[in-house]
Each structure stands twice: as C-alpha cells, then as structure tokens.
Amino acid sequence: MIRDSAREFAERTLKPNAATWDREERFPTEAIQEAAENGFLGLTVPEQYGGAGLGSLHAVILLEEVNRWCAGTGVTLSVHNSLICGPIAKYGSDDQKQRWLPQLAAGERIGAYCLTEPQAGSDAASIRTRADRVDGGWRLTGTKSWITTGPDAGLFVVYAVTDPEGKRGNNIGCFLVPAEADGLTVGKKEQKLGIRASSTSEMIFEEVFVPDADVIGDSSQGFKIALETLDAGRIGIAAQAVGIHRACLEDSVLYANQREQFGKSIGRFQAVAWKLADMATELEASRLLVHQAAALRDAGQPCTKAAAMAKLHASKACNLAAQDAVQIHGGAGYTKEFQVERYYRDARITEIYEGATDIQRLVISRHLLG
Ligand SMILES: Cc1cc2nc3c(=O)[nH]c(=O)nc-3n(C[C@H](O)[C@H](O)[C@H](O)COP(=O)(O)OP(=O)(O)OC[C@H]3O[C@@H](n4cnc5c(N)ncnc54)[C@H](O)[C@@H]3O)c2cc1C
Numbered sequence: 001m002i003r004d005s006a007r008e009f010a011e012r013t014l015k016p017n018a019a020t021w022d023r024e025e026r027f028p029t030e031a032i033q034e035a036a037e038n039g040f041l042g043l044t045v046p047e048q049y050g051g052a053g054l055g056s057l058h059a060v061i062l063l064e065e066v067n068r069w070c071a072g073t074g075v076t077l078s079v080h081n082s083l084i085c086g087p088i089a090k091y092g093s094d095d096q097k098q099r100w101l102p103q104l105a106a107g108e109r110i111g112a113y114c115l116t117e118p119q120a121g122s123d124a125a126s127i128r129t130r131a132d133r134v135d136g137g138w139r140l141t142g143t144k145s146w147i148t149t150g151p152d153a154g155l156f157v158v159y160a161v162t163d164p165e166g167k168r169g170n171n172i173g174c175f176l177v178p179a180e181a182d183g184l185t186v187g188k189k190e191q192k193l194g195i196r197a198s199s200t201s202e203m204i205f206e207e208v209f210v211p212d213a214d215v216i217g218d219s220s221q222g223f224k225i226a227l228e229t230l231d232a233g234r235i236g237i238a239a240q241a242v243g244i245h246r247a248c249l250e251d252s253v254l255y256a257n258q259r260e261q262f263g264k265s266i267g268r269f270q271a272v273a274w275k276l277a278d279m280a281t282e283l284e285a286s287r288l289l290v291h292q293a294a295a296l297r298d299a300g301q302p303c304t305k306a307a308a309m310a311k312l313h314a315s316k317a318c319n320l321a322a323q324d325a326v327q328i329h330g331g332a333g334y335t336k337e338f339q340v341e342r343y344y345r346d347a348r349i350t351e352i353y354e355g356a357t358d359i360q361r362l363v364i365s366r367h368l369l370g
Contacts, residue, residue, distance in 0.1 A: 072195045150189075184204070239314075279324055
C-alpha cells in the first residue's frame with residue numbers, strides 16, 4: 001500500500017515538475033504539503049501523535065519511490081522523518097511529543113537537523129555552537145552549515161556544547177528550536193550541484209533562548225542522540241541512492257531500446273547490454289542492504305554497521321549507475337533534454353552527506369576491528 005501510494009504521488013506530482021524545480025532551484029512547498037496529506041510526513045510518528053506509526057522498512061519503500069523522480073523532495077522527506085520526528089519520538093518527553101509531533105506529522109512544520117558547522121563536518125564532536133545555562137533554560141550561539149530545508153523549516157533539532165570543559169562527545173545537548181525563535185536567522189543559501197529542489201543554508205543562532213522543556217533527553221546526551229539518529233538517516237539516504245539508481249536504470253533501458261546505431265538498437269551491443277545487467281544487479285544488491293538495515297532497526301537490533309554498509313554500497317553503486325546512464329545516452333545524456341543529466345548531479349551527494357563514504361568505511365571497519 002505504501003509503495004503504491006508513494007508511486008502514485010511521485011508520478012503524479014514529482015515526475016512532471018522535478019526538472020523545473022531543479023532548473024529554478026525551487027523548494028516544492030505544494031508537493032511537500034501534498035506529501036503531508038498522504039501521511040508521508042508522519043510515517044514513523046506514533047498514531048497517538050497523528051502519525052501512521054509505521055517503521056523504517058515502510059520509510060525506505062516510500063523514499064525509493066519519491067527519489068525515483070525527485071531527489072530534492074526525497075531528502076526533505078528523509079531528514080524530516082528520520083532526523084527530526086525520529087529523535088523526538090524516541091527520546092522526547094511526553095510533553096515534547098504532544099507539542100511537536102502532531103505539527104510535524106501534519107506538515108505544519110517541516111524539520112531540519114543542525115549538527116554540521118564550518119569547522120566540524122566528519123568530526124562532528126568538535127562542534128562549537130554554545131549552549132549557555134540561563135534561568136529556565138539555555139541560550140544558543142553559533143553557526144550551523146549546510147542545513148537541509150534551513151530556509152523552509154519550521155522546527156530545528158540543534159546540537160550544541162553544554163559543557164565546554166566536559167569530555168568530548170559527552171558535553172553536547174540536543175535542543176528543539178522553532179523557526180520563529182528570537183535570534184535565529186537564515187544565513188547564506190547554498191547553490192548546489194544537485195538536489196536543487198531541496199533548500200540548503202547556514203543557520204545562525206545569536207543567543208537563542210531554549211526553555212528546559214525543549215531539551216531532548218539529558219543535556220549531555222546530545223551527541224549520542226545525534227549518532228543514533230544518523231543510523232536512521234543513513235538508511236534513508238541509502239534509500240535515496242536506490243531511487244536515483246533505479247531512475248538511471250529505467251531511463252537507460254528505455255533509451256537503449258529506442259536509439260539505433262549501425263542498423264540496430266544500441267542495447268543489442270554487448271558493451272551497452274552488460275552495463276545494464278551490472279546496473280540492475282547492483283540495484284538489487286543495494287535495495288536488499290537497505291531493506292536489511294531497515295528491518296534490523298525495526299526489530300530493535302543494532303543497525304549501525306548495517307546502515308553504514310547500506311549507505312556505502314548504495315551510494316557508490318548509484319554513482320556508477322549515473323555515470324553509465326549518461327554514457328549510454330551519449331551526447332543526449334549530457335544535456336537537459338534527458339533526465340539522466342539531473343540524476344548524475346543528484347547522485348553525487350549520496351556519497352557526501354550524513355557521513356561521507358570514507359566515514360562509512362571507518363564505521364564498518366571499527367565494527368570489524370573492535
Ligand atoms: C547538500 C548538503 C546537505 C547537508 N545537509 C545537512 C543537514 O541537514 N544537517 C547537517 O548537520 N549537515 C548537513 N550536511 C553536512 C554534511 O553532513 C557534511 O558535508 C558531511 O558530513 C561531510 O563534512 P564536510 O563537508 O565538512 O567534509 P570534511 O569532513 O571536511 O571531509 C572532507 C573529505 O575528507 C574525508 N575525511 C574526513 N575525515 C576523514 C577520516 N577520518 N578518514 C578518512 N577520510 C576522512 C571525507 O570523507 C571527505 O571526503 C549537508 C551537506 C550538504 C553538501
């Protein structure tokens with residue numbers, strides 16, 4: 001049911017518009033609202049808070065369909081579900097769940113995740129955004145970089161240092177900040193290579209007051225929450241890679257059957273046919289890794305290694321597929337007449353955000369070596 005309704009939404013709303021949004025760098029507000037009406041913004045939110053109460057496996061099935069047609073919309077939904085609704089549902093107080101989850105599930109507020117800073121990317125524990133203790137809460141000061149949905153979000157999950165003298169990784173808190181908070185402004189908007197229908201910006205915090213009621217968990221637990229949340233996020237980005245990969249394969253098969261050279265369709269040449277065979281096989285492998293990681297998470301099993309493996313494999317395979325898709329399209333693939341040009345640009349980010357490829361290798365190898 002989820003696959004059918006996601007596919008219907010993607011083909012009806014994303015397919016005809018994705019190229020325009022990409023060209024115009026337009027955040028698809030109406031499409032995101034339509035996704036909310038379909039229940040896609042509260043997929044994993046418990047039913048008592050207005051969500052569908054489903055799991056990671058449902059989420060990745062949805063995300064593959066959405067990313068098949070628009071990776072910009074795909075990342076917006078992935079971040080919202082996995083990095084915003086996820087930690088509030090898992091670590092939030094009853095009061096936080098009651099106040100925020102219904103608004104997030106209804107799409108009244110889209111979520112954004114603020115961890116990265118100019119000097120803290122892969123080394124996220126080295127963030128410098130400060131949370132200073134004040135009467136009744138905390139004041140946040142600092143700059144966050146590359147924030148997906150930053151300019152269009154209604155609620156920010158923000159990580160900041162609560163104890164500058166404290167032990168690295170145990171001195172960070174996790175804060176909920178609504179977009180209208182005094183002192184919170186949108187900084188530089190990024191002009192990106194791909195996923196241009198998603199908005200990305202710096203977010204600047206100048207003494208933003210956060211009441212104690214909006215601290216998630218203990219004020220030293222934030223980094224643990226950030227990393228645990230990223231397991232779900234990585235599974236979501238791996239699903240994004242599967243969606244883009246499928247787009248590359250489907251469009252390439254179509255083109256290889258239509259385009260004729262030397263008196264026959266180019267798909268009849270072994271060099272092209274074998275590319276398609278490899279692309280299809282890698283796609284299945286990626287999807288199975290993604291589904292396995294999601295199923296482990298749903299079963300409450302450790303999934304950090306599985307999530308890293310899914311993201312590592314799916315993102316690399318997706319980039320190879322995008323490269324081959326452009327090659328199969330020849331000169332046409334290098335123009336905006338064909339969508340593979342966009343898939344090629346969109347694919348690139350899957351190897352960078354929510355932990356770059358080598359960081360996934362680091363996570364996997366640490367599990368192997370201890
Ligand atoms: C479009 C976009 C959207 C994003 N959205 C968000 C968001 O919503 N919220 C958020 O908090 N962040 C977001 N990010 C940030 C993203 O997660 C970081 O860009 C990513 O983690 C990499 O950090 P960095 O860019 O600082 O690269 P760096 O950490 O500087 O890495 C540069 C290179 O060095 C390599 N490297 C670094 N350390 C090691 C190591 N120990 N071993 C081997 N290689 C290493 C990396 O693999 C990479 O190839 C987004 C980024 C982009 C581009």
